Amino acid sequence: xxxxxxxxxxxxxxxxxxxxxxxxxxxxxxxxxxxxxxxxxxxxxxxxxxxxxxxxxxxxxxxxxxxxxxxxxxxxxxxxxxxxxxxxxxxxxxxxxxxxxxxxxxxxxxxxxxxxxxxxxxxxxxxxxxxxxxxxxxxxxxxxxxxxxxxxxxxxxxxxxxxxxxxxxxxxxxxxxxxxxxxxxxxxxxxxxxxxx
Numbered sequence: 203x204x205x206x207x208x209x210x211x212x213x214x215x216x217x218x219x220x221x222x223x224x225x226x227x228x229x230x231x232x233x234x235x236x237x238x239x240x241x242x243x244x245x246x247x248x249x250x251x252x253x254x255x256x257x258x259x260x261x262x263x264x265x266x267x268x269x270x271x272x273x274x275x276x277x278x279x280x281x282x283x284x285x286x287x288x289x290x291x292x293x294x295x296x297x298x299x300x301x302x303x304x305x306x307x308x309x310x311x312x313x314x315x316x317x318x319x320x321x322x323x324x325x326x327x328x329x330x331x332x333x334x335x336x337x338x339x340x341x342x343x344x345x346x347x348x349x350x351x352x353x354x355x356x357x358x359x360x361x362x363x364x365x366x367x368x369x370x371x372x373x374x375x376x377x378x379x380x381x382x383x384x385x386x387x388x389x390x391x392x393x394x395x396x397x398x399x
Contacts, residue, residue, distance in 0.1 A: 302351060303327065303380075310345040310352075314338045327352075329376040336360065339374050346378055354379045 303322070307329075311317070314334035321328045333339045339360055346355040358375040365371055 299380075306349055306351055310342070310349060312338050312341045312345065315342050325380045325382075327378050327380065328358075329378065330374070331376075332371045332373050334371060336372055339372060339376075343376065346376075351381055352378045353381050 300322075304320075307317070307320070315331060315338050316333075317329055317331040319328075319330045321330075333342070339357070343355045343357055346352050356377045358377055360372055360374040363371060363373055
C-alpha cells in the first residue's frame with residue numbers, strides 16, 4: 203500500500219489563501235480609506251462652500267440693515283420736511299385771512315351797526331357790537347349768512363341799553379364760522395372783480 207503525505211500541500215494552500223485574504227483585506231482597507239478620504243474631502247468642501255454662502259448672506263444682511271437705517275432716517279427727514287411745508291403753506295394761506303375777514307365784515311356791515319370787538323379762535327369768530335335797532339342786527343345776520351367766506355352766523359345775545367346821551371341801542375354778541383378753503387374762494391371772487399375794474 204502506498205502512503206501519500208498531503209500535509210505540505212494543505213499547508214501550501216492554506217498559506218496561499220491567507221496571503222490572498224491578507225491582500226484582499228489590505229485592498230479593502232485601502233479602498234475604504236480612499237472612499238473615506240474622498241467623502242471627507244467632499245463633505246468638508248460642501249461645509250466650506252455653505253459657510254462662505256452664509257458669510258456672504260450675513261454681509262449682505264449687515265449692508266441691507268445699514269441701508270434700511272438710512273432709509274428710515276430719510277423717511278423721518280421727509281416727514282419733517284412735509285410737516286414744515288404744510289406749516290409754511292398754512293401760514294401762506296392764513297397770511298391774508300385777517301385782511302379778507304375785515305374786508306368782508308366792512309362790506310356786510312349794515313348802516314347803524316358798529317363793532318366793538320372781533321375775536322378769532324381757529325375757525326370761529328366772535329363779534330361784539332351795538333346797533334340802532336333789532337332789525338339792523340337781523341340784517342347783519344342775514345348778510346353774514348350770504349357771505350362767501352363766512353357761514354353759520356349764530357346770535358348769542360342781544361340786549362337793550364342806553365348810551366351816555368340817553369339814546370337806546372342794542373348790544374349784541376354774534377358768533378360766525380369761517381368756510382373751509384375760504385382763501386381760494388375769495389381769491390376767485392377777487393380776480394373777476396379786478397378784471398371788471
